[in-house]
Amino acid sequence: MGSRTPHIAVFPSWGMGHLLPSVEFAKRMSIHHGFAVTFITPPALTADIRSLASSLPDIRFLDLSVPHLDSLPMNDPSTWFAAMEEYKGPVKHALGSLKDELSAFVIDFFCAPLIEASTALNIPTYVLSTVSASRLCFMLFHDTLHSQTTESLKDMDGAVTAPGLPSMPSRYFPNAMQDRTQPLYHLLLRNSRLLCTADGILMNTFHDLESGSIRALIERKHELLPKWVKKGPEIYPIGPLIRCPDAGHEKRDCLEWLDRQPDASVMFVSFGSTNWFLSPDQTRELALGLEASGYPFLWVLRSDKDVSALLPPGFEMRTRDRGLVWTSWAPQIPILSHPATGGFVSHCGWNSTLESVTSGLPIVVWPVRAEQKTNAFFLVNEIGLGIEPEWGPNWWVGKDEVERAVRELMEGEKGRKVRMRAAELKESARKAVAAGGSSMDVLTALAAQWKNRAS
Template sequence: MGSRKPQIAMFPSWGMGHFLPFVEFAKRMSIHHGFAVLIITPPAVKADIRSLASSVPDIRFVDLSAPHLDSLPMTDLPTKFAAMEEYKGPLKDVLGSLKDEISAFVIDFFCAALIESSAALHNPTYVLSTDSASNLCLKFFYDTLDSQTTESLKDMDGPIYPIGPLIRSPDAVHGKSECLNWLDRQPDSSVMYVSFGSMNWFLSPDQTRELALGLEASGHRFLWLLKGDNDVSALLPPGFEMRTRDRGIVWTSWAPQIPILSHPATAGFVSHCGWNSTLESVTNGVPIVPWPVRAEQKTNAFFLVNEIGLGIEPEWGPNWWVGKDEVEKAVKELMEGEKGRKVSMRAAELKESARKALAAGGSSMDILAVVTAQWKKKAS
């Protein structure tokens, strides 16, 4: 390859919870380790990713088309994942056209069907796990490790490289949203941020009204991200926005989550516990009221509350129902109670741990350097 930069190829799956860590990983590989990165994407997701990586010239894109999958709506993710094998042939053609220029091929967990295409060309393949290490253990290793060893996972040799947190960098957020101007006018540590993720997982209308009434009854300030195809006011109790207008805002368009979580006015986060949102909360030192909706979110919520002490869980009724009284109690406890003080202190500790991991000489940066050294050796 002479003096050309070493190159890696990546294939993320659909959804911002997968795109964001992949793009951040690509940026680290380019900026800190001198790699050129090729991100292979279905046409339907190309525009979403391009804008996230526009500041790094050594990241480029190539389309990979599978007409049957490309035509499916983003809401039909199970079918898209199940039919991932339709990309195997087109992917092999793309990777084959690069000859021996790829040092590694990095895929999402849901793209495991594509390993065969890369292996046929003798490219080493790695899976970038976009959820927590605890969920990764549950998926792959728990039974084996439990039966064969008493060692701590962190002390074992293996193919697992903890390089997180991989979250969107603040400099990737352009412009200032009006909701941030609203936060600027609020006292420090006074606002509860409420959001159920970039996929905007909706609660039922009845549950949404209970959440609204609980926020109102708590008496605390709130910034609630509530998007919808139609007028979201119909989901709220009559008069809710008028009654809470002096201390709360229901935001119905895109909101910059990292600037919100890093804002001095933000004190807590009612979250669906998607792993991206969880890492963004941890990195910014914001404690959580966990409200999982689907996928691995319930595992994340359990871990946050019971293992690392970052959350205050509402009292769940049948089918994960939360009444307005339980919402009010959880919000008040986090914002003004003794448990809230403890989880806020714990959040500050975890924020410092994340900062150290990502700093020069930190654990994440050192481990990533080990991986890239292997890839550069192959490139040379």
């Protein structure tokens, strides 16, 4: 009698930056390693996950409806963390129905309270980290950092050092870690402590991209972890987990516009799926800086307001021959990989960063929220892929500084170096997930370990 099909369960988190890596991970486990995958999904995520995973051969769904939680808005981290505490019971029940089949339970890093549910059933639990390795270092170090001082990061003037990492000014920490008097700070601290108890952490990154931070996680893990942690999670760099450019995507007008531009001439500007977090004044400064730079640009500017009212008077008319303001959904990966695209003004979300890396594009870093500031710091100072504007108060960037940063990226000496680095990392990313690559080897070894548990 042959061994049964190996089977894992996955509990993702809200937001495309979390859902996409979860689905890409499931694809690799299903297609390349023969695993059955069950997504345990709250109603808020069910439709998106089913759509993203519809083509996979052995993907199952276990809908987890908890009536008093189903109607809560899950786009607020405080709400999500609180909901995870209440999901522990229902998740434990769902896992119990699958227990005899499962080799592992894989959760998003925002879902760390669920570790307590799976541990009670003796199911090995792994965290899928959809943030950078540097950000993960600081998450595991959070408890130690918290115990070292009573002062909030927002009140510190100096830099913070974690074992194995370069010193980072406190202002580059995520907003949620800045003020220890806020409830979200303590929810994040509890989540970070729970991450330390997982069996392993699967990281959406690769060795050549974040060698220093990965080395810190592997070689100096016990210096990062709280003293009360005896073993700590094993570390598995398995990225980049991103969608491949889809040759069958709809040919949108923005791509046809790119077709008419010279190679490596266009600055692509996008701050993620929405642009609501740039103020009208900041949006106008960005517009004037792009205009003054003289370079062609494709700017994704989605807003629930009249976009023309956000832009300086006459801007669209003055730049119509070399600029395109795109106000609907844009196919980011095809844009980044287009021969005409030469640089990326990015909010430094980790998915966008990896998409830029795999496309070989350098970045003008413009972080806005969450862990983006940490990503920006390491992209500039450790990875060597970014150009950083000179920040004014409250991370303000004036039009002259926008112009300078764009010109530096496209034609300056620093720009030449980051463009060379981008080309190197594009090739490294390709090799990492190819046969014999660092990420492929790590995931293959982990899959073998899980299959042994299933047999």
